[in-house]
Amino acid sequence: MSAPESAVSSDAEVPEESRGTRRALAVVIAVVFIDLLGFGVVIPILPFYVRSFGVSDVYIGLLAASYSLMQFLFAPVLGRISDQRGRRPVIMLSLVGSVLAWTVFGVAGEIDLLFGTTLAVATLFASRMLAGAMGGNIATAQAYIADITPPARRAGALGLVGASFSLGFIFGPAIGGLMASDPVVALARDLLPSFVPATRFSLPSFTAAALSLVSLGFAFVFLREPERTRAPAGTPATTLVSQFRTALADDDLRGLVVSFFVVSVAFSGIQVMFIPFAADVYGYGETETALFLTYIGLLGTLNQGVVVGRLARRYSEAKLAVVGAVGLLLSLALLPFSPDIGAVLPAVGGPPWLTRELVALLLVGALLSFGNGMLNVSLSTLVSTSASADQQGNAFGVTQGAGSLGRTLGPPSMAALYVLAYWSPFVVGAALIVPVVYVLASVARRPRAEADAP
Helix, strand or coil, X not given: CCHHHXXXXXXXHHHHHHHHHHHXXXXXXXHHHHHHHHHHHHCCCHHHHHHCCCCCCHHHHHHHHHHHHHHHHHHXXXXXXXXXXXXXXXXXXXXXXXXXXXXXXXXXXXXXHHHCHHHHHHHHHHHHHHHHHHCCHHHHHHHHHHHHCCHHHHHHHHHHHHHHHHHHHHHHHHHHHHHCCHHHHHHHXXXXXXCCCCCCCHHHHHHHHHHHHHXXXXXXHHCCCCXXXXXXXXXXXXXXXXXXXXXXXXXXXXXXXXHHHHHHHHHHHHHHHHHHHHHHHCCCCHHXXXXXXXXXXXXXXXXXXXXXXXXXCCCCHHHHHHHHHHHHHHHHHXXXXXXXXXXXXXXXXXXXXXXXXXXXXXXXXXXXXXHHHHHHHHHHHHHHHHCCHHHHHHHXXXXXXXXXXXXXXXXXXXXXXXXXXXXXXXXXXXXXXXXXXXXXXXXXXXXXXXXXXX
């Protein structure tokens, strides 16, 4: 073949390969989004569902912790299995588990009527633990994206996963609130067979199961196993402890794993304690708080889906991670004092509800969204570029597992601090980010070739 013919052939192949990558990326992002949409559907009803059984609010925190704990235990396991057996089978299996988990979650009320509260609450915990275990598939989805995208474009692609999270938490709760409304419940009781429980708790749960089922069907039809370097088939499965020991012994991964854990402790605790803060300090009710969270979610979608990808073309992931960590640190430190910051701002025009204190909260919230989005995507990209091609699932599994452990410990710790002083969880959360900034600054100071080495 002559040189010109070779050049033509190569040019013809690149667009097709690019189109295939875009299709594969779109499919896995769609699968993640639909699954997370189902997760978001249950968020508005969860505390009220627990209270309907007449048990202490402590169970709300324990139920949340049980989900994160199982995600911590199973994310590395699913990641390792996906390295050996394939990404697609793990994603499919996890979606089947999610369908089962949300369905069982929806019938806990009927179990309470038939067998009593103890078994009903146990059913809630069992279903949430199964959902948490299956939620470890995010690590596999991230590894899938790492398989199909070159390092130069990986930050933007992984940012789309973060954007799908934000979209799921924007639209999911809205759907859940709609399904729990009295008109929808009344309509469902008229249309559904009598053996199907139709309550303000069961309908959102069944909707979440249906969305996971849609995601499963979508994955079955469109999701293809990516071409990649696989871990040797005969490699024995490693234990969770040994996986973490291996990751912590790796100079490139150790700081990133610890950073994932620390950031998750700080941010998950703040997520939980923001709602009582908004109620106690700003006097906000459920509607106002939900609107603010929607605002944060929309900004998160923009930041992680657009801004991060564009900045990653000009700056290294390590530098972006430092910027994100500093932004998160400042926003956490400023958040409890946003009313005081608003008091020194110039007068604001517009409707009466747009007060200076609210403007300060919106500005700090924008910085929080930017910092958290930038840090999460950049950390995930650094993990990918620090692991070998056949260890992507294992690396993402360990770091996501560390994040899940942080989300298990963060909320109860920050809640205890909030009882002592309303500002303390935010300030302590900011203090926890300080060593993360130091670690990431050390990574950013490495030569670019070393920091980006696979």
